[in-house]
Each structure stands twice: as structure tokens, then as C-alpha cells.
Amino acid sequence: xxxxxxxxxxxxxxxxxxxxxxxxxxxxxxxxxxxxxxxxxxxxxxxxxxxxxxxxxxxxxxxxxxxxxxxxxxxxxxxxxxxxxxxxxxxxxxxxxxxxxxxxxxxxxxxxxxxxxxxxxxxxxxxxxxxxxxxxxxxxxxxxxxxxxxxxxxxxxxxxxxxxxxxxxxxxxxxxxxxxxxxxxxxxxxxxxxxxxxxxxxxxxxxxxxxxxxxxxxxxxxxxxxxxxxxxxxxxxxxxxxxxxxxxxxxxxxxxxxxxxxxxxxxxxxxxxxxxxxxxxxxxxxxxxxxxxxxxxxxxxxxxxxxxxxxxxx
Numbered sequence: 001x002x003x004x005x006x007x008x009x010x011x012x013x014x015x016x017x018x019x020x021x022x023x024x025x026x027x028x029x030x031x032x033x034x035x036x037x038x039x040x041x042x043x044x045x046x047x048x049x050x051x052x053x054x055x056x057x058x059x060x061x062x063x064x065x066x067x068x069x070x071x072x073x074x075x076x077x078x079x080x081x082x083x084x085x086x087x088x089x090x091x092x093x094x095x096x097x098x099x100x101x102x103x104x105x106x107x108x109x110x111x112x113x114x115x116x117x118x119x120x121x122x123x124x125x126x127x128x129x130x131x132x133x134x135x136x137x138x139x140x141x142x143x144x145x146x147x148x149x150x151x152x153x154x155x156x157x158x159x160x161x162x163x164x165x166x167x168x169x170x171x172x173x174x175x176x177x178x179x180x181x182x183x184x185x186x187x188x189x190x191x192x193x194x195x196x197x198x199x200x201x202x203x204x205x206x207x208x209x210x211x212x213x214x215x216x217x218x219x220x221x222x223x224x225x226x227x228x229x230x231x232x233x234x235x236x237x238x239x240x241x242x243x244x245x246x247x248x249x250x251x252x253x254x255x256x257x258x259x260x261x262x263x264x265x266x267x268x269x270x271x272x273x274x275x276x277x278x279x280x281x282x283x284x285x286x287x288x289x290x291x292x293x294x295x296x297x298x299x300x301x302x303x304x305x306x307x308x309x310x311x312x313x314x
Contacts, residue, residue, distance in 0.1 A: 002032075002033045002034050002035060003029075003034045003035070003083040003084055003310070003313060004034070004035045004037070004081065004082045004083050004084070005029050005034045005035065005036055005037065005082065005083065005084045005085075005086065006037040006038070006039065006053070006055055006077075006079060006082045006084070006085045006086070007022065007025075007026060007036065007037070007038050007039075007058075007085075007086045007088060008039060008040075008041055008044070008053070008085060008086065008087050008088060008089055008100075008104075009022045009038070009040070009041075009086070009088040009089050010040065010041075010089050010090055011040060012038060012058070012068075012069050012071075013069075015065075015068075016065060017060075017062070017063070017064070017065055017068040018064075018065075018291065019288075019291050019292065020288075020291065021088075021286075021287065021288045021289065021290045021291060021302075022086065022088040022286070023060065023068065023291075024290050024291050024294070024301075024302045025086060025088070025290075025302050025305060025306070026038075026058070026060045027060055027062055027302065028300075028302035028303060028305075028306050029306060030059065030060055032306060032310075034084075035057075036057065036058050036059070036060070037055040037056065037057055037058065037077070037082065038055065038056050038057075038058040038069075038071065039053040039054055039055045039056065039074070040054075040089075041089045041096075041100055043055075043074075043076075044100060044103055044104075045076070046103050046106065049106065050078055050080065051078070051079045051080065051103050051104065051106050051107050052076050052077055052078050052079060053076070053077060053079060054074045054075065054076055054077075055074060055075065055076075055077040055079075056071045056072050056073065056074035056075075057071070057072035057073075058070065058071050058072070079104075079107050079111060080107050080110065080111055082111050083111065083112065083313055084111065084112050084113075084114065084309060084313065085104060085107070085108075085111055085112070085113045085114070086113075086114050087100070087101075087104060087113055087114065087115065087117065087120065087285075087286075088286050089286060090166065090167075090285075090286050091164070091165075091166035091167075091285050091286065092164055092165065092166055093124055093125070093164040093166070093285060094164060097285070098121055100117075101117035101118065101120055101121040102117070102121070103117075104117040105117045105118050105121075112309065112312055112313060114268050114269060114305075114309060115265075115266070115267050115268060115269060115270075115284055115285075116265065116266050116267070119265040119266060119267060119284070120284050120285055123265065123267075123282070123284050124163070124164060125281045125282055125283045125284060125285065126141075126161075126163055126164070126197050126281060127141075127163070128282045128284065129279055129280065129281055129282045131261065132254075132257060132258060132279060135254050135257060135258075135278065135279040136278060136279055136280070137199050137200045137202055137275075137278040137280065138151075138154075138155055138199065138200040139197065139198070139199045139200075140197075140198040140199075141163065141195045141196070141197055141198075142195050142196065142198070143189070143194075143195045143196060145185055148160075148181070148185065148196075148198055149181075151198050152174070152176075152181065152198075155200040155201075156175075156176040156200075156201075157173065157174070157175045157176055157200070157201035157203075158173075158174050158198055158199065158200060158201055159171060159172065159173055159174075159197075159198070159199045159200075159201050160172045160174055160181075160184060160185075160188070160196060160197070160198050161196070161197045161199075162188070162192055162194070162196065162197070163192070163194045163195055163196060163197055164192075164194060166285075170188075172184055173201060175201075199280070202275045202276045202278060202280075203276075204275055204276025204277075205227060205275050205276070206227065207226075207276070208224035208225055208226045208227075208243075208245070208275075209224070209225045209227070209273055209274075209275050209280075210222050210223070210224045210225070210245055210251065210273070210274045210275070211223050211224075211225060211271050211272070211273055211288075211289045212247065212251060212254075212255065212271065212272050212273075212274060213269075213270070213271050213287065213289060213290060213293065213301050214255060214258075214259065214262060214267075214270045214271070214272065215268065215269065215301065215304045215305055215308055216262075216263065216268050216308045217259035217260065217262040217263035217267070217270075218255070218259060219247060219251075219252065219255040220299060220301050220304055221244070221293045221298040221299050221301060222244075222245045222246070222247055222251070222293075223242045223243065223244060223245060223289050223292050223293050223296070223298075224242070224243050224244075224245035225241065225242050226241045226242075226243065228241070242289070242292045242296070243296065244293060244296035244297060244298050248277070250277040251274055251277070254272070254274060254279050255272075258272070258279070258282065262282075267284055268305060268308050268309060268312075269287055269305055270282060270283065270284055270287060271283040271287030271288065271289060290302055290305075
């Protein structure tokens with residue numbers, strides 16, 4: 001039976017349709033005959049305990065940017081009238097993002113929100129991963145300078161990054177003997193109220209930072225992201241080069257370890273990051289990579305995701 005689907009996402013005019021996972025999900029929903037609506041997070045409203053947004057009917061086309069969508073007339077619409085809402089706006093995971101999860105929680109699960117808003121709110125990507133310390137590299141979360149200095153003395157080269165950053169923004173490699181750590185801490189103290197993440201640097205990142213997509217707690221496929229020359233980061237946002245990659249036994253072990261926790265939270269679409277056999281992040285807000293996987297000959301993960309969503313609605 002066709003579903004009514006609303007997609008909460010950043011402005012669709014600005015996306016790159018060739019690499020956007022939200023767009024891939026919309027294409028598959030449309031191909032299945034589902035009715036698609038689109039709205040941006042800034043139009044979400046709560047009044048008299050009813051959650052609404054300025055939703056426009058939308059058609060999507062697998063064409064170059066600028067030719068990839070057609071919008072109808074937007075109107076304020078009660079989201080309780082939809083079967084599914086895809087919460088797909090990009091981080092940062094800030095108070096605005098948290099507020100949006102509170103609003104969408106009013107309609108879930110009668111309207112099935114992917115991923116569930118309360119679970120997303122309670123599982124920030126750089127904190128959820130700390131539930132699995134045996135799978136992680138040595139990691140410190142703090143604002144305490146002395147603990148950061150001690151961690152550096154213990155581990156030498158370190159990575160320092162914001163707790164709620166995304167897309168590789170604000171990720172710094174501080175090498176042993178580098179005198180910039182104090183200045184970097186000052187910069188973070190001025191710009192972030194939260195603790196910072198400090199991790200032992202993994203030189204294996206030069207062989208890639210693997211993004212593994214899990215659908216309903218099970219690994220579906222992986223793309224390895226190789227950092228550009230002169231870069232410590234491998235995110236595709238900053239020039240990382242993706243390539244399809246098979247899972248190692250260690251990576252399957254990681255997936256088996258975290259899968260039950262994801263299923264318990266009803267997390268249908270999750271992307272984890274693995275470097276050198278270590279789990280570094282669990283991405284639950286707006287995971288990416290499914291178009292790259294399909295383009296390189298891997299499975300169509302949008303199909304798997306919609307199979308899982310339709311199973312829930314049935």
C-alpha cells in the first residue's frame with residue numbers, strides 16, 4: 001500500500017543529487033509509488049499539541065543539479081497525517097537539532113520517524129560510541145586542560161575535535177612536539193561550551209576511514225574513504241576519495257557487537273566509522289554514503305532501507 005512520506009531536510013536546491021543519501025531515499029520512495037512531501041526544519045511548528053510544517057508535494061528526478069526536483073505549492077500540514085517522516089537534516093547536533101527531536105517525538109511512532117527522534121537525541125554520535133570502549137581507540141572527553149596534556153604525554157600524536165561537530169569540521173591532528181595544543185584548546189574553549197573529544201591518532205587512517213552502513217542493525221555495505229594528500233581527515237566533505245570495500249572479520253565483529261544496541265533503539269539507518277580496526281563514530285543523525293556504494297557496484301541500500309521501513313509500517 002502506498003505510504004504518505006514527508007522528508008525533513010536542508011534546502012533541496014542546494015544538495016548534490018549525485019551524492020546525497022536523502023535524495024536516494026526519495027527516489028526509491030517515489031519508485032515504490034509512495035506520496036512524497038518535502039519541508040525544511042525551520043517550518044516545523046507545535047501548536048495545541050499538533051506538529052505541523054510547511055510541506056510541499058515534490059517529484060524527484062535522477063538528473064543533474066538544478067533539474068533534480070519539482071515542487072508543488074507548500075501549505076501548513078499536520079504531520080500526524082503522514083505514515084513516515086524521514087528526519088534527514090544535516091548536523092550540527094545543537095540545541096536546534098535537539099528541539100526538533102522533541103517536536104517530532106510528539107508524532108512518533110504513530111507517524112514513524114526515521115531514525116526515532118528520542119533515540120537520536122539520546123545517542124550523539126561521538127557519545128554513543130563510548131558505550132563500546134573495547135572497540136574504540138583510547139579516547140578522552142573533557143574540557144580539563146591537565147587531563148588533555150596528560151593524555152597527550154601518554155599517547156603522543158592525538159586528534160582533537162568538537163564533541164558535536166560533523167563532516168570533519170574542526171578536526172585537528174596535534175603531533176608530538178607540536179606547540180599549538182594550548183592555542184587550540186583556547187580556541188575550543190572560546191567556541192564550544194561542551195567538552196572536547198581527544199583520541200589517540202591512528203596512522204592507519206592513511207589506508208582509509210571506512211564508513212559501514214547498517215540497516216536495522218545489520219551491515220549492508222561499506223565505502224572506504226581515503227584522505228587527500230596533506231589531509232588528516234578522510235571525510236568526503238573535505239576531499240576524501242571513496243572506494244567500495246569488503247568488510248574484514250574485525251569489522252564484522254564490531255557490527256555484531258553494536259547491532260543489538262541499534263536494534264533496541266529501533267535505529268534503521270546508521271553509519272559507523274572504522275579506522276584500523278577501531279570504531280570511532282556511530283552516525284545516527286543523517287548518515288551518508290549510500291549513493292557512492294551503489295555507484296561503485298555495491299547494493300542499493302535505499303531499497304534495503306525502504307524494505308525495513310515498510311516492514312515497520314505493515
